[in-house]
Amino acid sequence: MKRPELRLHGARLRENIDAVRERIAPSALMIVMKDDAYGHGLTWAVENAERAGVEWYGSYDVRGGVEIRRVLERPARIFAWATSTDEEVDQALEQGIDLGVGTREYLQRVIARAAASGRRARVHLKIDTGLHRNGMLPGEWREAVDVVRTAERAGHVEFAGVWSHLAEASDAEDDEAQEVFLTAVREASATGDEPEALHLTASAASWWRPELRGSVSRIGAFCYGIRSADGPELDGLVPVAELTAYVQSVEGDAAVIGIGSFDGLPSTLAGATVGTPAGTRVLRTVGPVSSVVEAWPGAQEGDLVHVFGGGEHGESSATALAERIDTVGEEILTRLTSRARRVVVD
């Protein structure tokens, strides 16, 4: 029985990267690689991003950052933002991975590990601009900056960046967050050189709100062609991955395909439309290991059904499927299990 396939189009990823970079210039693209590159597979995504000339890579944790470093053939910046253990900090120092630092406790540990190793930690200090998910509070910012500057003078740290994360819930809230961010940048710059990497925005704000962009933009979803759920279409960006499954049997007006909830396809997607050799059809039910699609004339075993993708066969995008079940665009992809074989198309 042929397994379902997640077909990966490297050319599309590289074209999306080009379109994103053109849109956000002169802000530099940091491509975000969390969740195994949004379900596409980290190694493949890094290889293609490197081919496209990307110079910044974002990883949730140091482990992912080390993996990115292993794949990269040329020097590039890697940024890991999760608060990490001492061992991970040591690895980051060894592998030249920039660290996002959002608590005083973590800052002290990073400085201590850098001092012990004789290496300089590249620190991006995080200001809490309202999301309350880690980040120095405005009231503790000045002190944190002083700690970084002191460690910088001692040769343990390079003050490489100031960053935060936006809620992207409303323009007004994001504007306020930017005010807090810019005040923090001003305070940091008043004590020494302005940190080179100033980054606040992810996909949606980077794309739609040019005035919020810093010198770097951390972008995941849009590079993979995943638009925001309930957001507008994006000019020049195409879904990078297509999920396909083969027809296993045809019984009357039901074509059974070999993919189900055990493969990570949410059973609540019943009723969505998929692409078949005869165009769009309804996905009637999603079972554990197989699903039923409304059959088409001449449907037979081995036919290919496009569950989601770029739309060429009448299928929906992963984001459109996500909208049906009220979740974020990338979730359909990140839920897929390894039973869906990753197949590189180009």
Ligand SMILES: *Cc1c(COP(=O)(O)O)cnc(C)c1O
């Ligand atoms: C996920 C994430 C991003 C990227 O978000 P997208 O909307 O996928 O572009 C950027 N920064 C942080 C801290 C994130 O967690």
